[in-house]
Amino acid sequence: MSSYKSFAVVGAGTLGLPIVNALAAQNVSVVLLSRPGASVKTVPATVKVITVDFTDVAAVAAVLKEHKVDVVLSTITTTTAAAQTSLVEAAKLAAVKLFAPSEYGMPTEGQAEGFLGAKNQIAADLKAAGIASTRFFVGNFTEFIPWLVGYADHGKIRIVGKGEVRVSFTSIGDIAGYVAYVLTTLPASELENRIFRIEGDRASLNDLGLLFTTSVEHVDEITGDDGFLKTLLLGLVDTGAGSTGWDEATKTEGLGSQAAGSANALWPGHQWKTIKDVHNL
Structure with a gap:
C-alpha cells in the first residue's frame, strides 16, 4: 500500500472529476480545489x-x-499548463510530498517549446523546489478522436500529414x-x-478510416472551430510524438x-478499453 493517504485534485474538468471519483473509491481523503465561479460539481x-x-x-x-x-494532482487544461507555477509554490509551502502535474497527454520530457515545453518546465520547477513528481503520459484521449479528426462534424477522418x-x-x-x-497502491519509492x-x-490516423468505416482526407491545415489547435496537435502526432x-x-x-x-x-488484471470499445464500432 502507498504511504500517501490525503489527496488534493486541482480542477474538475474532463479528467479532474473522474480522478476525484476514482480516488474516492479507494477510500482515501480527497479534496477538490475549484476556481471561483466554476460550475457546481x-x-x-x-x-x-x-x-x-x-x-x-x-x-x-x-x-x-x-x-x-500528501499528494497534489493538477488537472488544469493544456492551454493553461504554465499557470501551475503558483500551485508548485503553494505545494512547497505546505510541504506536500508528491505532485502530479497536468500532463495526461503526449510525452513532454525533453520538449522545450509550445505547450509541451511549458509542461516540461513545470517538471523542472518541481525538481528545483525539491518536490517529488509523478508524470502520466497517456497519448490522446480516445473519446476525443471524433473532435480531433473532424469526424463529429463531417463524418470523415481529416488529418494533417501522412x-x-x-x-x-x-x-x-x-x-x-x-x-x-x-497512487494508492504503489510505495512512495516507486512513485x-x-x-x-x-x-x-494504438493505431495510425490512417487506421481510423477503417475503424470508423469512412474516408481519410489529408489536408495542410484544419479550419473552423479550434482549427489552429487541431492543426498543431495533428502535426505533432505526425512526427511520432503522439506515442x-x-x-x-x-x-x-x-x-x-x-x-x-x-x-x-x-494495474494487473485491468482490461484496457480499445477505440472500438469507446466508440461502439
Whole structure:
C-alpha cells in the first residue's frame, strides 16, 4: 500500500472529476480545489469541494496544510499548463510530498517549446523546489478522436500529414482509474520522480478510416472551430510524438520501461478499453 493517504485534485474538468471519483473509491481523503465561479460539481459525499483562486499561493497553501495533503494532482487544461507555477509554490509551502502535474497527454520530457515545453518546465520547477513528481503520459484521449479528426462534424477522418505513424490512445476512465490505483497502491519509492507511460490502444490516423468505416482526407491545415489547435496537435502526432513511448531526444520510440504502454502492467488484471470499445464500432 502507498504511504500517501490525503489527496488534493486541482480542477474538475474532463479528467479532474473522474480522478476525484476514482480516488474516492479507494477510500482515501480527497479534496477538490475549484476556481471561483466554476460550475457546481457533483462529487462523492466523502469529497470536500473548496473554492480557491489557483494563483493565490498563500490561500492554496493554507488549504493544503489544513487538510494535511500528501499528494497534489493538477488537472488544469493544456492551454493553461504554465499557470501551475503558483500551485508548485503553494505545494512547497505546505510541504506536500508528491505532485502530479497536468500532463495526461503526449510525452513532454525533453520538449522545450509550445505547450509541451511549458509542461516540461513545470517538471523542472518541481525538481528545483525539491518536490517529488509523478508524470502520466497517456497519448490522446480516445473519446476525443471524433473532435480531433473532424469526424463529429463531417463524418470523415481529416488529418494533417501522412497519418502513418502509430499513435497512443487511452480512454478517460482508464486514465482516471490507473492514476488512482497506482497512487494508492504503489510505495512512495516507486512513485517519486517517475514517469508512467500508459496506452489503451494504438493505431495510425490512417487506421481510423477503417475503424470508423469512412474516408481519410489529408489536408495542410484544419479550419473552423479550434482549427489552429487541431492543426498543431495533428502535426505533432505526425512526427511520432503522439506515442507515449516517444523519445524527443532521439526522435524514436523508446524501449523497455520507456516503451509505449510499458506501465500498463502496474494495474494487473485491468482490461484496457480499445477505440472500438469507446466508440461502439
